[in-house]
Amino acid sequence: MTDLAPDPVFSAPWHGQVFALTVHLNETGQFDWSEWTARFSRTLAAHGLSRELDGGDDYFTAWLETLEAILAEIGHAAPPEVERLRAAWEAAYLSTPHGDPVHLHAGEDPDRS
Amino acid sequence: MLRGMAHDHHDHDHAHALLPPDPALRVRALETLLSRKGLIDPAALDEIIDTYQNRIGPKNGAQVVARAWADPEFRAALLADATPVVADLGFFGRQGEHIVAVENTEEVHNMVVCTLCSCYPWPLLGIPPAWYKSDAYRARAVREPRAVLADFGVTLPEGVKLRVWDSTAEVRYLVIPRRPAGTEGMSVDDLARLVTRDSMIGTGLAREPGA
Numbered sequence: 409m410t411d412l413a414p415d416p417v418f419s420a421p422w423h424g425q426v427f428a429l430t431v432h433l434n435e436t437g438q439f440d441w442s443e444w445t446a447r448f449s450r451t452l453a454a455h456g457l458s459r460e461l462d463g464g465d466d467y468f469t470a471w472l473e474t475l476e477a478i479l480a481e482i483g484h485a486a487p488p489e490v491e492r493l494r495a496a497w498e499a500a501y502l503s504t505p506h507g508d509p510v511h512l513h514a515g516e517d518p519d520r521s
Numbered sequence: 522m523l524r525g526m527a528h529d530h531h532d533h534d535h536a537h538a539l540l541p542p543d544p545a546l547r548v549r550a551l552e553t554l555l556s557r558k559g560l561i562d563p564a565a566l567d568e569i570i571d572t573y574q575n576r577i578g579p580k581n582g583a584q585v586v587a588r589a590w591a592d593p594e595f596r597a598a599l600l601a602d603a604t605p606v607v608a609d610l611g612f613f614g615r616q617g618e619h620i621v622a623v624e625n626t627e628e629v630h631n632m633v634v635c636t637l638c639s640c641y642p643w644p645l646l647g648i649p650p651a652w653y654k655s656d657a658y659r660a661r662a663v664r665e666p667r668a669v670l671a672d673f674g675v676t677l678p679e680g681v682k683l684r685v686w687d688s689t690a691e692v693r694y695l696v697i698p699r700r701p702a703g704t705e706g707m708s709v710d711d712l713a714r715l716v717t718r719d720s721m722i723g724t725g726l727a728r729e730p731g732a
Binding site: 424425426428449456463464475489492494496497498508 | 536537538539540541542543544545546547548549550551552553554555558560561562565566567569570573574578615616617618637638639640647648650651652653654655656657658689690691
């Protein structure tokens, strides 16, 4: 194991995005970091019961689940709202020509249709 | 792996944009929602990603270690209370955590783990590698640290004590590896090039000059 040719810091773009979102929300005072690590540790432990986590995608999946739970709990992101927007983004990707930037369109945006 | 969904479930001529995996869409959904509520600043998110992807990494820690090797006063201050010493170099913990430097000697080798999650000295080492976050390392580093070291190709001389430090949200550890022989008179920058990421976690040793 050498770090002459290091692996990318985030192996998928969404790993970096969910990391940054969490750090930003902590820095703007939405939750403190010890609360975050306590919650995240519990999620990792729960996920690790059924299989051994390899520290890659599964790690950030647990990270995202923890963030979703905290945001739901403090009332910033109710699961049905998140799901509507997730579906809207999916529809936007599927209706955007390959190579074009993807935006939420009025008809797909639950809050703006 | 990451782009598989588009190939598996949709047409093959890529008439539409590649559909990101489900968690990526969930993150987009959170960003959209929080941004509409004015709770996040998208530019701040980009800045955080850029910082960790391009600007913060093991080079920071290597500078600290090299300086500790070269400058006895700096070393003493670092071992006494590393947090203000590394802050003076511009390395701050974003979460207000304390940095503790632990020094390898002829008698003791130090190794760092976070058994509960993946606490890590971000300002000095950047984002931890996947193996640091894996269940295997988090469990085995405490249970059978010598076997873990062997997996990394490190065998400690007989009689060397192995200390394993468990990081927390509040305290993050930096291992000061032993200075390799034959490095007398080297500049701090040249010394820093011998300091690997793994040597600062304790799963490796510093490189030999010329190696």
